[in-house]
Amino acid sequence: MINAPILPILIPLVSAVLLLFLPKHIQAQRLISAAASLATVVSAAVVLNKVKTDGIQTIDMGSWPAPFGITLVSDMLSILLVLTSSFITLCVVLYSFRSIGSGRETFYYYPIVQFLLVGVNGSFTTGDIFNLFVFFEIMLMSSYVLIVIGGTRVQLRESIKYILVNVISSALFVIAVGFLYSVTGSLNMAHISVRLADIGDEPIVTVLALLFLVVFGLKGGIFPLYFWLPGSYAAPPAPVLALFGALLTKVGVYAILRTYTLFFYHDQAFTHDILALLALLTMVAGSIGALAYKDVKQILIYNIIIAVGVLLFGIALMTEDAIAGTLFYLIHDMIIKAALFMLGGIMIWITGTSKMDKMGGLIRQYPALGWTFLTASFALAGIPPLSGFIGKLLIVQAGFEAGEYVGAIIVLLSSLAVLYSMVNLFMDVFWKKPKLPQVYAKKQTLSMFVPAAALVVLSVLYGVGTEAVYPYVMKAVEALIHPEIYIDAVLKE
Amino acid sequence: MEILMCIVAGLLFAAAVYLMLSKSLLRIIIGTGLLSHGTHLMLLTMGGLKGGAVPVLGEHASLYTDPIPQALILTAIVISFGVTAVFLVIAYRAYQELGTDNMEQMRGMETDD
């Protein structure tokens, strides 16, 4: 079966199209989208196994040989991220059954989620820079609909800003691809890497590197370019927010990771220094936001920005340890962010508000929710043996080894900020006495809690079972540190 | 010729930026349209504008036109068509719901509760 790597893209696509025909049959919608998400996870696992045993898998679409046609490349990095995204989508779909509301369910919510997964998995898998743009657009187009679906006033207002920012960044993306094409004469990412290596460190290559950094930084939310993120992400309901927080910004980070290890590794003194500086500023800005707000959604959203900073710092260091740490942390962050947003969604659903001042004392009625949330918070901050620990440890270690003392210390301090903001959130929502002596009506939260808890359990397992994940991640790191492996697999030389 | 095209693309960008900085929502959408036109023109220029034969098998000519930028532009046009359409629909809904198309009045971070 030479077409295996396309299955995680094809299954959500076909199921999304089928769902388009049944907008009013909610039960059928739920059943099909859950089954399709499960099938996507299984197919991703199969491909993962294949990549593990046989090495990097490629498909030359339409039988056009590699540098000329579009190539899909499943290397270890791609397929690990595809598997994680598919699993998160499965959990979010299960979570949505109860929380999203029938108005959205009958208005094409489930098909759009599947289309989003098509875009995300496609972006991770493609080996063609223009095709990456196309999958980005599929993903963004779905996110435009998801952010506005339901049509409340705040959603409409924020969606306009969100679309405008993304339209501009897409235009910049096309321009960057155009420049890259005029410099290298190719669109295949492996081929571009070869051509850029021949060119060496011409100034235009550095310009391209920064142009791509702006494009992906706008999507990923790095320092000066994250201004749109807190407002836009606060608008949609919790399941959509979980998808956005876990997947969308991470696709931007993945794109930076891919381009900065495959294309722009020649002039590291300049490009990677800028990256490191921006990473640190991102962490500081995110920390300030996370500490300043008294709102469940805003605190979690600013924690996304901190995580993006940590990941970028790992990429900027570019040593084997740092990249390994980045990968560990990337997968951890996708899982734990989805879990936290889902748990936060339950809290908002119970109390009917996202303001921390108006909450309190939830631990009495919802002890399981409280302790799960605390575990997830500790994992986010990187307390051993939970999942965030190993990634941060590797990144900080690599930072000290590379002599980037300031950066490594800021990473550590940002963890402290994360811990403080999350514990603060926990104390306010669960521990302290409610200001008004109100008792929340006991609500049935089990069907929302189970998918969220499944993600937390996965994250704990990921932390405890690091040994088992280690060979997979190291295989991905090997291909990132040595681009020749990727290039040889694609161009079949 | 390439220089001229670059200048035209630059003018389009300038107009797009001007329109996108205005307060009216409709002007902003027209601005994004101009932005994508400028982008497509840029992409075409990047592929080189030299006149050559059609790059088809069996046509023997000394100079061929590069077909890739044109294929890319076609894709980009389709995508920007879709995005503009979605943008228009959402802007129209927002205008109905919020009762204004003035971006000044759409500021703020406050939530609905």
Next chain:
Amino acid sequence: MKTNDVIFQTVAKVVFFMIIFFAVHLFFAGHYYPGGGFVGGLLTSGALVLLLLAFDMKTVQRGFPVDFKWLIGIGLLFSIGTAAGSLLFNVPFFTHAYNYFQLPLFGKTSLHTAMLFDLGVYLVVIGVTMTIIQTIGESE
């Protein structure tokens, strides 16, 4: 305000068919000559929009009793199905098959599976364009 648009309506009825035929011509010209599913679809929806302008939503819906959202789905199924056909033959995704056939009336004709893909694109374009225009037009 009641406008008198007899001339417009009469002309639209005739021009509609001219545009449709040109759209079909463009659709079949695709692959070797300028044309194809996207342009054909846009032109067809242009013709439909002309009818919408000349008459109104209800009349057009009576003439074309299809849900345009279904067209999107059917078109996507055509396109994905054509591309996924390659899964059955274990060749890379999107690989298309073609051959030359001796047809009556047309003579030697080349037939492609890419045409089926294009048919899907054609339907999707009509579906999307008409859905958008209906959404904006409905509330008036």
